Amino acid sequence: MKTQTFPPVDQSHKKAFGPITTPERLLFGPGPSNSHPLVLKALSLPPIGHLDPFYVHLMSEVQELLRYAWQTNNRLTLPMSGTGSAAMEATIANSVEPGDTVLVAINGYFGNRLADMADRYRAEVKTIEKSWGEAFSLDEIEAALIKYKPSVFALVHAETSTGVCQPMEGIGELCHKFDCLLLLDTVTSLGGVPLFLDSWNVDLAYSCSQKGLSCPPGLGPFTMSSRAESKLNSRKGKVPNWYLDVSLLNKYWGSDRVYHHTAPVNMNFGIREALRLLAEEGLENSWQRHLANAQMLWDGLERLGLQLHVDRNLRLPTLTTVRIPEGIDGKAFTLHLLEKHGIEVGGGLGMLAGKVWRIGLMGYNSTSENVEKILALFKSELPKFRDNSDVAA
Amino acid sequence: MKTQTFPPVDQSHKKAFGPITTPERLLFGPGPSNSHPLVLKALSLPPIGHLDPFYVHLMSEVQELLRYAWQTNNRLTLPMSGTGSAAMEATIANSVEPGDTVLVAINGYFGNRLADMADRYRAEVKTIEKSWGEAFSLDEIEAALIKYKPSVFALVHAETSTGVCQPMEGIGELCHKFDCLLLLDTVTSLGGVPLFLDSWNVDLAYSCSQKGLSCPPGLGPFTMSSRAESKLNSRKGKVPNWYLDVSLLNKYWGSDRVYHHTAPVNMNFGIREALRLLAEEGLENSWQRHLANAQMLWDGLERLGLQLHVDRNLRLPTLTTVRIPEGIDGKAFTLHLLEKHGIEVGGGLGMLAGKVWRIGLMGYNSTSENVEKILALFKSELPKFRDNSDVAA
Secondary structure, eight states: OOOOOOOOOOTTTOOOOSSSSOOOOOEESOOOOOOEEEEEEHSSSSSTTTTOOHHHHHHHHHHHHHHHHTOOOOOOOEEEOHHHHHHHHHHHHHOOOOTTTEEEESSHHHHHHHHHHHHHHOOEEHHHHHHHBOOHHHHHHHHHHHHHHHSEEESSSETTTTTTEOTTTHHHHHHHHTTTTEEEEEETTTTTTTOOOOTOOOEEOOOOSTTTOOOOSSEEEEOOHHHHHHHTTOOSOOOSTTTTTTHHHHHHHHOOOOOOOOHHHHHHHHHHHHHHHHHHOOOHHHHHHHHHHHHHHHHHHTTTTBBSSOOOBBOOOOOEEEEEOTTHHHHHHHHHHHHHHOEEEOOOOOGGTTTTTEEEOOOGGGOOHHHHHHHHHHHHHHGGGSSSOOOOO | OOOOOOOOOOOTTOOOOSSSSOOEEEEEESOOOOOOOOHHHHHHHOOOOOHHHHHHHHHHHHHHHHHHHOOOOEEEEEEESHHHHHHHHHHHHHHHHTOOOEEEESSSSSHHHHHHHHHTTTOOOEEEEEETTTTOOOHHHHHHHHHHSSEEEEHHHHHHHTEOOOTTTTTHHHHHHHHHHHEEEETTTTTTTTTTTTTOOOOOOESSSSSSSSSSSSSSEEEEEEHHHHHHHHSSSOOOOOTHHHHHHHHSSSOOOOOOOOOOHHHHHHHHHHHHHHHHHHHHHHHHHHHHHHHHHHHHHHTTTTOOOSOGBOOOOOOEEEEEEEEHHHHHHHHHHHHHHOEEEEEEOOTTTTTTEEEEOGGGGGHHHEEEHHHHHHHHHGGGGSSSSSOOO
16 A cells, blocks of 8 residues: 655644534524424434435425425425525526516515625616515505516515514415516415415415424525426526526426435435424414414513514514613623523614514424523513613623 | 414325435445534534524634645635535635636536536636546646636536546646636545645635535535635625625624524534544545545456546545446446445446446545445446346346
8 A cells, every 4th residue: 555645734723622512502583493303313314325216205205395384386396405595595596587677575684685686686676665573565565566567576474583474465466467476585484374375376485494494504495386487497598596596406306316416415304304293293283383382472571561573463473573671781681691591582683683682482492381481581680681780790 | 372263274295204214325426425423413413593602613613624624724714505516606606707707627527517607607618628537737727828818717626527636736826827716626625635725826615515524415615715805805796696605704704793694503513523523633644544545446446357437646535436347237236236235336427427437435434444345345246237147136
């Protein structure tokens, strides 16, 4: 055996870190949420090849269970090999051609992101805006569709930055009446909030793995109707994003199983198990559980004298925004909860930074025991952060 | 507690799959390779928040160990939240502006992919080509740099489709002499083959998690020199890819830790552990181990009368291409190995489909015991697939 001599190796970045240790956390922020133990077990199975017949079979299972979770028959339903933001970008990249008019409804942080993305894909971006904490009415949407004649209308079903759940009745019909595709953000609703993509006439939707599905972050469920597929098939140029190009991904996730990229097989083991557990519970039961625990949280917080940011009829059961009371340092409070109690609660994002806390009760974490835990902590710890009281060291 | 009535749920896609089970596999294909057990253990740790101080600290550890593995001081060294192909696209998306001339050296499947990607980012794509199984000479590269005056030259260090390791001496100097950025594919070399990004004057590089690092697929290590950063900072328009935009990612991975997307925290637990184990072994030892086991494999295959596709002086220690002998159905043989022996060996890709097998010995899998196992199987099973012999049922 030859031994080779290598040029000298620079050792300056060779750090002798110890084996990984992680702190215990209960994650009640906007996500990730805690994962189901069986999902974590599936994640740690030895990887297999991405073209292995067993894996190819598992892909079909994931697709089928995603169709159930989203209530859609869309053939092109699959997890993108990235986080929810990658799936969001996939909906834009595959549906928008340069010069297309894209109308984005903005009532929070993620509407802004959709507009930013559409702009990068050279759309003519038009927007309608509402206060962060309100929803759009059918009239407002119709007026904008008439005014701008967009080819894609992008809307957020569950605004993770505000805690608003957008009522969906009639929107899809309107879009189709005006020959426009409906693109929907369901990042914080999938698995936890009623979603009926097909009966709502949604054409493109995306979500994430780490909220209602009780899986770690890393995959971005994506789906596309046959109407959206037709637009993709008739586009003039290539999709200007190779990784997220559904016309290529279709050959791997469709019947041919042609290599596109090496799939993140372990993350797919995890989401397969997460979706299986959701089906085992049943969508109706999961939705009901999320709603019941959210109502318990809302009632409890209001009993503590706290104000919720969103009207009850528009509130997301998965994510609750609580107004930070005058005179309280919201960030100091959440840091205290994290460091002293191992509990993560989210801060505000964008326009609501410093104004609200965000409490997530999603997937595996949506239990009455967890609600009791949060309420007890708000009751015992929050007074320590009121004006003129000494902050816990 | 109110109970809500939901519209009826369509149960047609609600399949009652059992808990996940996976077959045992030894992965000697082009990747994924088997993961280190400690990496799989890290993957299954409960997730924590992507803005948790603990996680932020872990990000720095990952970055530092990646710098060591790549032998670079680049500040912008981080794992993209997607597979190696996403990191590949990130190098193109962030360095190419519309109209830029990009020169791609193509001697295999992944050179073609780089050209496809550059085209999607509206580059003027020029190519130089070599047979699949050969490397480029310094003279060939210099002539093309003079002829095309590219602003980016993209080259594959370790061609996963052919098993060729491109000699790197002098290429970076040439690129800089002609004011061109050097972009390098190190997907199949990181961790297993000598790599000296800084002394080779490489400006952009990408890799994957599932080969030399012994981690499952799902992350794409990415790095960018200060020269490449300058080009990014002076570009006229936004990077036309939101998810992979390093000017945004810089705010999360740099000092500010501003939210960009929800990081795949568990995959990062895994790669942190994988990189720690690589540092513990030491790069020199890992490179030597890969070379020694590859030489043992090469010698053994040649003793069995098999022909290797690449000249010994250009062979990758991580991936060996073996010519499929006349009269043998290559695909039937690999399917037999997979189904009867739980052993994955890769087939050819693109132009080499049906012509070669690809045997990977990467990371955790590069051991002399594994080489013996492969050689024994080729010796005992291959004769069953020769002409006129009965194929094992």
